[in-house]
Amino acid sequence: MIPKPSLTKARSQTFKAFYATIRSLRNRPTEAPADFTPPEENDFILSILRSNPSLRDTRSYLASFGALPNKPQAKSATPPHVPEIVIPPPVHKTSTSLPKISDKQQQVQPSPVITSILNPVYRRTALVKVHGPFTDVQLDSITRGLVYLEKLGLVSVIVVENDDRVIGEPDKRSRIMDEVMRVVTSLERHGARARPVVGPVARLGPKPGGDEFSSDPKCDPPETHAYPHDLVPIRSSLRAGEIPVVAPLALDSFCRSVRVDANDLIAGLASSMMEAAAHDHNHSARSEHEDGTTDPNAIDLTPLRLMIINQHGGVPSYARSGYPHLLINLNQEYEHIQETFDPKWKSSHPTALSDLALARTCLNYMPPASSAIMVSHKSPSSLIGNLITNKPAVSSSLPHALLQGNLRLTPHTPTLLRRGLPIQVIRSLADLDKEKMTALLEQSFGRTLNQDAFYKRLEKSLDFVIIVGDYAGTAIVTNEGRPDSKEAPISYLDKFAVLPSHQGDGTVDFLWVALHDESYGLGHPFSANPNGGKGGMGEGRDLVWRSRSNNPVNKWYFERSTGHMRMGEWVLFWSDAEKHLKIEQGRRGSEALSYIEDWEHGRLARWADEIPKIPSAWK
Template sequence: MSILRANPSLRDTRSYFASFGPRPKPALRPSVMPVEERLPAPSETYEAEEARPPDIHQQPRSHVVASILNPIHRRTALVKLQTPFTDRQLESIATGMVYLEKLGLVSVLVIENDRLPKGEDGERAALLEETMRIVSALENQGAKARPVLGAVVRLGPKPGDEDAEQRDFAVPEAHTFPSDLVHIRSALRAGEIPVIPPLALDSFCRTVRVDANDVVAALARGMVEATEADGHKRDATYDGYSDEFDLTPLRLMIINKEGGVPSYARSGMPHLLVNLDAETSYISETFDPRWRASHPTALSNLSLARTCLAYMPPSSSAVMVSHRSPSSLIANLITNKPAVSSSLPHALLQGNRKLTPHTPTLLRRGLPIRVLRSVAEIDKPKLKALLEQSFMRTLDEDPFWARLERHLDYAIVAGDYSGAAIVTREFEEREGATSGTPIAYLDKFAVLPSHQGDGTVDFLWVALHDESYGLGLPFSANPNGGKQGEGEGCDLVWRSRADNPVNKWYFERSSGHLRLGKWIMFWCDAEKRLKTVEGRRGSAGLSIVEEWEHDRLPRWADVIEKIPSSWKP
């Protein structure tokens, strides 16, 4: 039921099977044997061949049997568990861990006790007791768990880090070598969940308590480096159903009592999706001091997520979740998406029943976002490659660039042209001259196929919202290199072919649509104007058609239908 409630799309399902489905057997090269070895000896008969006992050690295992016995490819997740929890709360968390294991995600748990001050007598004994309590909770739910009571990380930066280039994330204050992970490897290979207290070896080989964030960050880096050192190579006899596992963490999960990171845009309700590359500093700067009491570890966990995801694969994500939402972990595993899309209109987000103080925050490494105001700032070859790969058509370059020179308002670029949104100014033409207020027209919205499903689409649309129909409101002040919330919002209009499979996504994010033959015209109303009009009317709200809405649809339709195609026939 938890999987069904996650409502995975076809793309989500394919992504899940790509990570956890059985690995195909690599093609074996045909062995070339000398002719005399391939031909039977003259004295050898068919009967003698039949009478020979089979060599059971060389019998290949049936793929059908193997796939039934071990149908999933196991992956690992790093989990930070911020205790203390009651027995009932631990039972709920353990149930979630067991479900994840059944789906192929085996957790490596690192515990932290927020109520146990550092340096007190008996703190190590208390941590070990808490570790055993969590092991018992997991085993009571049917899982196999192993306490790893010794230190698996070493205190201090990793040798050689002092010579490394300056990084834009916090380097872990601990490190680990592949040989230190032997107990974690052993537990995972045996199908057990390792449970690790926040201990480290200092330079005198003493075991000392450290911050759990340092242990988690050191493991994230160390497990990735250990996998790289292994080369993750399979020999020619690997049949795709081995008991081996992938040590590289696929997910980072932070389970606590406070939930996700509070959002300034939603009056303290959690952020839904965070672009760590672009938003970390701004979230820290806008963190309300009143939230420090209710969410004391939110910013430190935000920093932890950025550090870990910097080492983990680009497809990885982190989730900050309350112990009240264990089913959210299953939904995140299947879809790798937030509970509610952050690019939906704010009116829908504010009234959505799925949004509660315990809604998880999904964090992705993300991409930097910048706004370009002139064609001269655009890298034409990269934008051309992006558009052609995204739309799978050939760009008619000369007319396209000439049109942008005349009409470009701005272009929003994600990363190194992994995605882009191009907005132009369109005018009515009457008797050979332009007239009226310009129309903000979304000319192109494109994301590379390799970045579809990793959050780039939502990050790009949120930036587009902040520069157009969401401009002028406090929650549009994101650091995307544009106007940062200052100015007046405007209606945003665009068109899409009637048979475009993306239209479902547009329907959910637009204020309305109008069918125009082979096209569908979409638009988003300026949110500040809607809020102002609604405030003036008080309890009466908005009417069906406001004065400023009269005749605008025919005018928009007339303009956008005349916009030429950007593609070669």
């Protein structure tokens, strides 16, 4: 009698047979089925799903990359609706056992989403700096990410840089030409069409006559410039459906082609491509077919993104123990980041400050909604998330404790940079522009402010007001409680508002970070940001605010609060003073904090008693 094999052995043999079968099928030269998705396509789809875009992010993406409308439509006060996806029923083959489907039933109207996908996607451009040296595997990962972006409508204009130079090399350009061809070959390996641009597309020196597209006159002009006819190789490549890979060359005053720094060339291209795009717009360069559909070769030269891909990633932050900044407001934080840059980071992040300056210069010319991202070769998939959401990989306004323990925050987490807006903190109602503040609050909340009662209350209870830009956003904090009480007043977030035109451009995160630094985050070194307030000095206070239970913003509040309590139609939120928690944790040592500390007893009852008494500010 033959003994039966054990169950474990049988499973092992079954698995080996299954693996051998799969391997043989993979090596067999047969055609793949029609519904087969290659691994790279799976990676592409997963990268889109991981970005987890909100409804607002989706609308913003479709507004930039969706098919252009055939005819101009009147502006509507209501926001655009996302079309509903309608999946038509499957059509079965007719047989004796199935009822016959009539022609009328077979004529299923395609959904608007399918129609928009079938129409050509309006393509936009991005300036990309690929700063090597990279191995073949690293370069393969980078180019795969850039090909994914092209599928989503963002076509890269790549400028190659390579620090792997041999000292005393007679021809410095030969190495950079080899690098250009490596990038081209790698792009084509992933199915894209690429074209090497080995001739100069810019000229040395600032543009004669100044830059009309500069948004900040104080910003130094680029060291190169180009005229619209200089961009013919790039424009020709884009219209032919090819990704241009540009060598960092420029013409000097003697019309000689010289090697320049890639940063100088990219900064000059940012200004020049804006000028060329404006020239195209003025001459109605967007052509249409006779049937009214969008020209599939139409490309807007306006650079929508700046992508800096290097070996070390973003700019290290003193507030995160050398981990990168998540979101940078260049208008407010540029000098502060340079001043707090640790000298030891110059060896690990040698190009961080020069790339920071490059982002500042380029965003000075690019549209206000544009952004720059600094990413390492280890995080190419994050480029897709940034394109769709235009947000950092991890929100910078999350509580610091959550950021420290967040597994998504690594040394290679990308840094997102925006032109941003200045931030100021005022503590006197006399310094407030009531007319602009009223307009901001009424547009943000869609209600009419009871001005007399609101500002009269602020005269007695105002603590401070944070203002972003020219009243593009505000956070109003008041001191609440009975005047005769011996207890410290309650720090209450009375209003938190951002203009609809600035929602989704980073202003909300910039405003909340400033609020954190002036309230419950006081006393920590990472709160010493240049917001015009206390500079991180002082004692933090618990911050309390309320929101209606059906407010769609509550999900955002839940993530940024220490706790919440439901009170009928309201939800009470609070954020504990972080310095107080740190001191208590240090006092206890290895012991965990109690469920309710001694200093927490009675405060919820007090908040629940005082906060509902605050009168409404609306008519």
